[in-house]
Every structure is written in C-alpha cells, then in structure tokens.
C-alpha cells in the first residue's frame with residue numbers, strides 16, 4: 001500500500017518541505033540604529049559606570065557584542081557616506097564634515113585635499129540595493145549626505161524619510177519646534193530622540209499590519225547624542241545626584257544617552273508587540289568616537305563631554321577614541337545570546353553583510369571595499385585583512401587656537417598592529433592594540449619591520465584607491 005501511496009504523496013511532501021525551507025530562509029526585517037558621537041565606553045554594557053542603558057544592555061545579552069568595531073571616519077559625514085556606499089572615502093570623496101580647511105589658516109602647513117559634501121546620486125546606496133530586493137525602506141533622523149529634494153534620503157533609496165536632510169545636528173535643538181523641513185513639529189517640549197523612535201515604532205507596527213510579508217529596512221540614525229547637549233530636565237536632575245565615574249560626569253549628556261537608550265527600547269518593543277522580533281536583524285552602533293578624551297593641551301574641554309577611556313583621544317582623531325565604537329548585533333537563530341566578538345570590523349562591511357542577509361545582489365559595476373561578516377555572526381572566523389583610514393584635512397580643537405584634534409593623517413590596522421602616519425612631517429606611530437588598547441607605547445623605533453609592512457599596505461591602498469594627498473603650500477606633493 002505504501003509503495004502505491006508514496007508516488008502520490010511525494011510531490012506533496014516535497015512541496016511542504018520546500019515551503020518550510022522558503023519560509024525559514026525568507027529575508028529578515030533589518031533594523032539598523034546608528035547613534036551619533038556615542039563613544040566606545042558610553043554604554044553600561046561597554047563599561048560606563050555612570051550612564052544607564054538598560055535596553056541596549058538587554059540587547060547585548062540577547063545578541064552579540066563587537067568589541068573592535070571601527071568607523072571609516074573620525075567624524076560624522078564620512079562614516080555615513082561609507083555606510084551608504086560600501087566604499088572607502090577616496091572612492092566617493094567625502095573625508096570630513098564641510099571643509100578639510102578648518103582651524104587657523106596660518107597654522108596649516110599643508111593644503112587639504114578637496115572634500116565633497118554630497119553623496120554622488122550615481123552611487124547605488126545600501127538602501128537602493130535593499131529596495132531593489134523587495135524591501136520597504138525607511139529613514140529616521142540624521143542623513144548628512146546631501147539636501148532634499150535632490151540628494152536626500154528619498155532620492156537615495158528610502159521610501160520614507162522622517163527628519164533626514166543635509167544638516168549634521170538638530171538646527172532647532174532637541175526640543176520641538178525643530179526647524180526641520182523634513183519633520184513636522186510636535187507638541188511643545190517633545191524631545192527629538194523620543195519623536196524619531198516613536199515614528200520608527202509606528203512605521204514598524206503599520207507595516208506589519210498592512211504588508212507583513214514584505215521585508216522592512218529601518219535605518220534609524222539618531223541625531224543624539226551629538227551637540228547641542230540638551231536633556232530632559234528631570235532626567236538630567238537624576239544624573240546630577242548620581243555618583244560620577246571617571247570621565248563620565250556630565251549629567252545632561254548622561255540624560256541624552258538614557259533618552260537614546262529608551263528610544264531603542266521603544267523600537268525593540270514594537271518588534272516584540274508585533275511578534276516579528278525573531279524575524280528581525282537588529283544592529284546598534286555609532287558613527288564615530290565620543291566628544292572627549294582630549295588632553296588639556298589639545299583643548300579647552302579638559303574633561304570633554306564624555307570620555308572614551310580606556311581608549312586614547314576622541315571624535316576627530318585617528319586614535320582609537322575617534323574611530324572605535326560599540327556595536328551590538330542580534331540575529332535570532334544565528335548570533336549566540338550573550339556572545340562577544342573581538343574581530344575587527346568596519347563601516348564598509350555593513351553593505352555586503354546586509355545585502356547577503358537580504359539575498360540582494362550587489363551592484364555589478366560598483367566597487368565595494370568591505371566584506372560580509374555573516375560568518376562572524378554565526379560564530380565563525382574571518383580571514384585577516386587590513387583596515388584603512390585616510391583623512392587629508394584638518395580639524396580644529398575646541399576653544400583654543402593653534403591646537404588640532406587632527407592634522408592630515410592616515411592609519412592602517414592589521415591584526416593587532418596599527419600604524420598612524422601624519423602627513424605634515426611624515427611622522428609615524430605604531431601601536432599593538434591587543435596589548436596596549438590605550439595606544440600609550442609607540443613601538444615605531446623597536447618594530448621597524450612591522451611598521452614597514454603596514455606602511456607598504458597603506459601606500460598600495462592609496463595607489464589603488466587613488467587617494468588624494470594634501471599638498472605643500474608651494475604646490476608640491478610630499
């Protein structure tokens with residue numbers, strides 16, 4: 001009897017198995033949250049003893065914590081451009097915010113390379129790639145890569161945009177009215193961070209009600225915790241009474257961090273309520289290091305707004321404090337809850353990683369500089385590769401003339417080794433970031449072979465990407 005039934009049942013069995021496999025492998029929803037200027041140790045789960053971040057701590061416990069995540073830029077716009085394009089700065093020309101010629105002109109020894117401020121519309125963005133693969137795409141917050149209606153989020157692949165335009169900080173401050181043409185004002189007293197997370201949660205809920213089978217890409221680049229430092233008064237008062245820990249001592253900044261964390265919690269709650277948390281990849285990270293960690297000789301902000309200890313320096317520098325940030329990834333069924341990954345990853349990896357997870361073909365004619373890190377998410381390893389930074393401009397220090405956050409510089413990391421090169425005088429510094437995460441011991445004199453190897457990698461990369469160098473004032477290159 002079985003032998004007679006089997007041929008009839010087999011097609012049905014295969015169909016059922018096929019549907020199950022298809023359902024299992026359907027691309028997940030993607031929620032990518034990027035805080036602005038949040039430093040390496042600014043979350044409780046990354047070491048802060050002062051700021052409270054219960055929602056992100058919970059996300060870390062249910063996902064994977066990355067302890068060596070790098071941003072392509074030491075400040076806002078370049079990192080965002082590298083994220084959206086999957087390309088290092090020499091390919092799209094966005095190296096810094098505004099102009100590379102910042103700070104006092106008479107003290108600049110070099111002429112900075114030209115900087116671009118609008119992401120070329122010809123570039124196929126991450127949002128466009130996900131949209132082409134069937135995703136509904138939504139942007140909430142700080143875009144910073146060009147003005148609507150020609151270069152805003154809607155022109156670069158997002159179906160929905162709340163608040164994204166060319167500006168790098170909230171023009172009207174954090175409390176409504178916002179003075180943001182891409183965001184209707186809320187009731188007086190509404191906080192921008194609450195508003196953006198509420199809008200994102202609302203889009204998630206509506207999407208599941210109306211088109212649950214369509215995958216959703218939520219990109220939530222908060223304006224927080226960038227300046228101006230403006231907090232809800234009651235929350236700031238709470239931190240005023242809380243014991244300060246190390247360089248974490250600014251009550252208003254602490255309150256801004258907690259409001260941002262609550263916003264993340266609001267978005268995670270929407271995923272839970274709509275029962276899609278197990279089908280949603282969630283990533284949380286920052287776009288550059290925290291605003292602080294400068295020495296008193298460099299700045300009139302001796303304690304800064306925050307502090308990136310144990311890292312050296314802060315936003316605007318190629319030291320670890322400027323480019324190393326927290327990251328948490330939760331991919332249900334793949335990332336092991338409560339796990340940690342110490343493999344270096346960098347902004348340009350998001351594009352190929354999310355494209356692979358979304359089963360979205362990469363644009364054929366567009367060079368990508370990152371690699372997919374889905375193996376790391378599953379607990380596997382990644383082949384060693386060099387990571388590069390190229391910053392051919394100046395960033396002034398705060399408050400005092402004649403001191404810089406950075407002069408034109410470059411860096412490369414391979415394994416635990418990191419080499420920095422400063423273009424004004426060709427000075428190099430070499431650190432072993434594994435044994436010396438604070439970059440306190442410059443080993444350039446004792447490890448010449450390592451330094452040479454890393455410098456050769458850097459030179460090859462510059463040639464390959466046609467990276468522009470700053471020029472001398474007499475017009476000659478270095």
Ligand SMILES: [Ca+2]
Pocket residue numbers: 036037075076226287288
């Ligand atoms: Ca930033």
